[in-house]
Amino acid sequence: MKGKVYLVGAGPGDFNLITYKGMELLKKAEVLVYDRLINKRYLKEVKEDCELIYVGKKPNNHIMKQKDINNLLVDKAREGKLVVRLKGGDPYVFGRGGEEGQILYDNNVNFEVVPGITSTIGGLTYGGIPITHRDYSSSFHVFTGHTKNDDELNFETIAKLKGTLVFVMGMKNLPNITQDLIHHGMNSDTPVAIIHQATTSNQKVLVGTLNNIYQKVKEKGISSPSLTVIGDVVRLRDKLNFFEEKQLLGKNIIITRSRAQNSSLLEKIEALGGNSIELPTIKIEKIEKNEKLKYTIKNIKDYSYIIFTSVNGIKIFFEELFEMGYDSRVLKDLKIVSIGKSTNKLLRDYGLVSDITPEKSVSESLVDELKLIVNKNDNILIPRGNQGREYLIEELEKFCAVEEVVIYNTVMEDKYKEVSNLIKVNKIDYITFTSSSTVKNFIKILGFENIHLLKKIKIISIGPITSKTIEDFNLKVYKEAQESTINGIIESLVTSTKEE
Numbered sequence: 001m002k003g004k005v006y007l008v009g010a011g012p013g014d015f016n017l018i019t020y021k022g023m024e025l026l027k028k029a030e031v032l033v034y035d036r037l038i039n040k041r042y043l044k045e046v047k048e049d050c051e052l053i054y055v056g057k058k059p060n061n062h063i064m065k066q067k068d069i070n071n072l073l074v075d076k077a078r079e080g081k082l083v084v085r086l087k088g089g090d091p092y093v094f095g096r097g098g099e100e101g102q103i104l105y106d107n108n109v110n111f112e113v114v115p116g117i118t119s120t121i122g123g124l125t126y127g128g129i130p131i132t133h134r135d136y137s138s139s140f141h142v143f144t145g146h147t148k149n150d151d152e153l154n155f156e157t158i159a160k161l162k163g164t165l166v167f168v169m170g171m172k173n174l175p176n177i178t179q180d181l182i183h184h185g186m187n188s189d190t191p192v193a194i195i196h197q198a199t200t201s202n203q204k205v206l207v208g209t210l211n212n213i214y215q216k217v218k219e220k221g222i223s224s225p226s227l228t229v230i231g232d233v234v235r236l237r238d239k240l241n242f243f244e245e246k247q248l249l250g251k252n253i254i255i256t257r258s259r260a261q262n263s264s265l266l267e268k269i270e271a272l273g274g275n276s277i278e279l280p281t282i283k284i285e286k287i288e289k290n291e292k293l294k295y296t297i298k299n300i301k302d303y304s305y306i307i308f309t310s311v312n313g314i315k316i317f318f319e320e321l322f323e324m325g326y327d328s329r330v331l332k333d334l335k336i337v338s339i340g341k342s343t344n345k346l347l348r349d350y351g352l353v354s355d356i357t358p359e360k361s362v363s364e365s366l367v368d369e370l371k372l373i374v375n376k377n378d379n380i381l382i383p384r385g386n387q388g389r390e391y392l393i394e395e396l397e398k399f400c401a402v403e404e405v406v407i408y409n410t411v412m413e414d415k416y417k418e419v420s421n422l423i424k425v426n427k428i429d430y431i432t433f434t435s436s437s438t439v440k441n442f443i444k445i446l447g448f449e450n451i452h453l454l455k456k457i458k459i460i461s462i463g464p465i466t467s468k469t470i471e472d473f474n475l476k477v478y479k480e481a482q483e484s485t486i487n488g489i490i491e492s493l494v495t496s497t498k499e500e
Helices: 020-028 040-044 066-078 097-106 119-126 174-183 213-220 232-240 259-271 291-298 311-323 341-349 363-370 390-396 419-424 436-446 448-456 464-472 486-499
Strands: 004-009 031-034 051-054 082-087 110-114 140-144 164-168 191-196 204-209 226-230 252-255 275-278 282-286 305-308 335-338 379-385 401-412 430-433 458-461
Touching (some): 004 020, 004 097, 020 082, 020 110, 031 066, 066 082, 097 110, 119 191, 174 213, 174 226, 191 213, 191 232, 204 232, 226 232, 259 275, 259 486, 282 311, 282 436, 291 311, 291 379, 291 401, 305 311, 311 379, 311 401, 335 341, 363 390, 379 390, 390 401, 430 486, 436 448, 458 464, 458 486
Parallel strands (some): 004 082, 004 110, 031 082, 140 164, 252 275, 305 335, 379 401
Antiparallel strands (some): 164 226, 191 204, 282 401
């Protein structure tokens, strides 16, 4: 059985700039062969059993030679695999995709090419620079600054070009490029921009002229990967610089939610230009063959109230309900109680509307409401996780009967125990905590002896209960969300950056 290779352009760095077709192929891939500069979030889009092969190249340090990469693609295809060769930008723009395609053809391997947004256009766009503009430039010319031979570029001809000049992989040769252009007649005051790590949260743009840009680069310590843009279109940056106006740009923010719940917070942070570092400290494990849950569902009419305290609790409860052959109608005689807007929203997906939702998303607020309406004849069912607070059960039992059913376990993710290394380099700006369990598990991962490292980082808490847990570890909460939701955390992050 013959396999197939797809040469896929991943775009210039922003996770959302890959094409729809490229993303669909990622999800189907049996083998993913990927480069150094691609967004690592793409690795989480593949199937669990997908084979991941890193072939990234740094200057003067190649993990795998190009010849070996070519052979790898051929071999994996001959195993009958669907292979995705994921390359930064576009496969055919200085990406050696053409060479790989030739090798595949010569070896009778079926292949397709999926174009990507090249950094030479997308990177400029995010830098606030249009590559063409009818008032400034009607053409553009793209060159590699890293050539096999010193005389490969004809600067006498290049200096006379009227369009926008873009050099990629040219930081090492920047002084030669600028000097050669001036030497061959280009005005030394021609505007130049250096765009470092274009389209990512770490993007930095340096503007100067042919005469002084190299000195500015040395002063600021700008290195690869960077683009060099030369031409009058650079003058438009002040008006068209939309990306660097994003409120969380350049901020490194650790997210400590469970893996299943990360996406919403991550997407909102990155939409505001922030760099989300996914370090989920907990994962949710459904308790299988839960006889107690089965029994309570069969006898659901014995209860007068059911309380849902989390999205996870709802999902697992209804999964079991449906597997047993029931649907939402079995809850018709119960009062439905929920904590939090997200919980309410998910209930609606199951065709239910909460009868009671406390104003504040904490157990204390819920108890204050229920104690006014329940009595000794009521029986409350609470399906929830193993780390639920005892407060809710203890207080409600003062007024009525309460049945707690533990339907999932909240456990620590072992693979993130190297988180301390990220924190020790002092490049983390914020850590977000969305529950007491994320705090406790994070501390376990970090190690109690390293708690002092968190004192240099701004801690954002989702609400008062989480804040108390943070403070129990002698840590200071920098900001507590006014609304105990993901949007509340985002608002706290944005407010914090404005205050800096």
